[in-house]
Amino acid sequence: MTLTMNPAIDIASSTGQVRPTDKMRCAAPRFDPGGGGINVARTVAALGEPVRAVFPVGGPSGALLAELVRDAGVPARTVEVAGATRESLAITDTSCGAQYRFVFPGPRLTAPEQHRCLAAVERAAQGARFVVASGSLPPGVAVDFYQQLAELLTDLGIRLILDTSGAPLRAVRGGVHLVKPSVRELAEYAGHPLPDRAAQLAAARALIAAGVSEIVVLSLGAEGALAITAAGAEYFAPIPVTVRSGIGAGDAMVGGISVGLLRDYALSDAVRLGIAAATAALGTQGTGPGHPARIAELFSAAAPVR
Numbered sequence: 001m002t003l004t005m006n007p008a009i010d011i012a013s014s015t016g017q018v019r020p021t022d023k024m025r026c027a028a029p030r031f032d033p034g035g036g037g038i039n040v041a042r043t044v045a046a047l048g049e050p051v052r053a054v055f056p057v058g059g060p061s062g063a064l065l066a067e068l069v070r071d072a073g074v075p076a077r078t079v080e081v082a083g084a085t086r087e088s089l090a091i092t093d094t095s096c097g098a099q100y101r102f103v104f105p106g107p108r109l110t111a112p113e114q115h116r117c118l119a120a121v122e123r124a125a126q127g128a129r130f131v132v133a134s135g136s137l138p139p140g141v142a143v144d145f146y147q148q149l150a151e152l153l154t155d156l157g158i159r160l161i162l163d164t165s166g167a168p169l170r171a172v173r174g175g176v177h178l179v180k181p182s183v184r185e186l187a188e189y190a191g192h193p194l195p196d197r198a199a200q201l202a203a204a205r206a207l208i209a210a211g212v213s214e215i216v217v218l219s220l221g222a223e224g225a226l227a228i229t230a231a232g233a234e235y236f237a238p239i240p241v242t243v244r245s246g247i248g249a250g251d252a253m254v255g256g257i258s259v260g261l262l263r264d265y266a267l268s269d270a271v272r273l274g275i276a277a278a279t280a281a282l283g284t285q286g287t288g289p290g291h292p293a294r295i296a297e298l299f300s301a302a303a304p305v306r
């Protein structure tokens with residue numbers, strides 16, 4: 001099961017040149033369901049594993065989001081909220097290829113609405129082994145929301161995989177099985193730059209020593225990834241790829257790791273599947289997951305460097 005507290009409709013289009021004042025005529029827009037947990041669920045579904053996506057929806061944009069998620073082949077459990085679901089806008093300037101991304105805060109969720117989200121998780125997670133919570137928290141949501149979720153899931157005996165950053169990550173004290181910060185996010189968490197491998201490992205180990213998470217998968221962008229547990233650390237080389245869309249590499253990675261853990265792979269193999277899924281997503285136009293056959297091919301290429 002995945003949880004996306006701040007989902008969005010991702011609108012993508014292009015124009016000749018981005019400039020101020022003038023109306024910029026854009027190509028016909030593409031609408032994709034968006035938000036961390038929804039993207040993770042799309043990867044899990046593409047890899048053929050059962051998944052449910054839980055997320056709040058509000059207004060006409062919320063109804064459209066629910067439809068887009070179902071069209072993507074992901075079973076959804078929506079929680080009705082009063083505020084309208086947000087939209088995100090990505091415009092590519094075709095004169096130079098630069099992509100401009102505009103992201104809104106999302107609707108304010110009331111305390112009862114947040115409570116209903118947790119109640120929906122409790123119902124939708126029945127029979128699940130893993131819950132993936134991914135993305136930012138919309139306005140009004142308690143900063144320790146993911147800590148509340150971790151405690152609920154601990155009581156239910158379900159493992160939490162968390163991908164978030166900033167204040168919502170800092171508010172997590174424990175109960176997480178695996179956390180996947182990017183190096184930028186972990187540096188923000190640590191409060192200082194992480195210029196080299198030693199600094200990166202020390203920051204990840206501090207998270208584990210503090211009891212926040214059992215496993216840290218630190219994604220290093222074009223430099224690959226590190227998997228750190230109390231028992232040790234392993235480096236994973238990236239797979240060279242021509243990047244068609246940088247959107248959602250991390251989400252695809254979390255989806256691949258989750259599928260690996262669901263299949264009882266060793267952690268290193270789960271991370272390899274995550275890297276394969278991320279690489280396939282980078283090579284795919286738009287925000288969707290890569291093709292399963294491509295992910296399988298990349299999986300065999302993603303061997304760890306020892």
Ligand SMILES: Nc1ncnc2c1ncn2[C@@H]1O[C@H](COP(=O)(O)OP(=O)(O)OP(=O)(O)O)[C@@H](O)[C@H]1O
Pocket residue numbers: 182183184185218219220221222223224225238239240241243248249250251253275278279282
């Ligand atoms: N340019 C690239 N070339 C090859 N692999 C890449 C590249 N960028 C990302 N990856 C792969 O995707 C994984 C996840 O990417 P990244 O570390 O950028 O996470 P992210 O969550 O997308 O980042 P952020 O949340 O900070 O935007 C990496 O560990 C790596 O395997």
Ligand SMILES: [Mg+2]
Pocket residue numbers: 163182250251
């Ligand atoms: Mg990320």
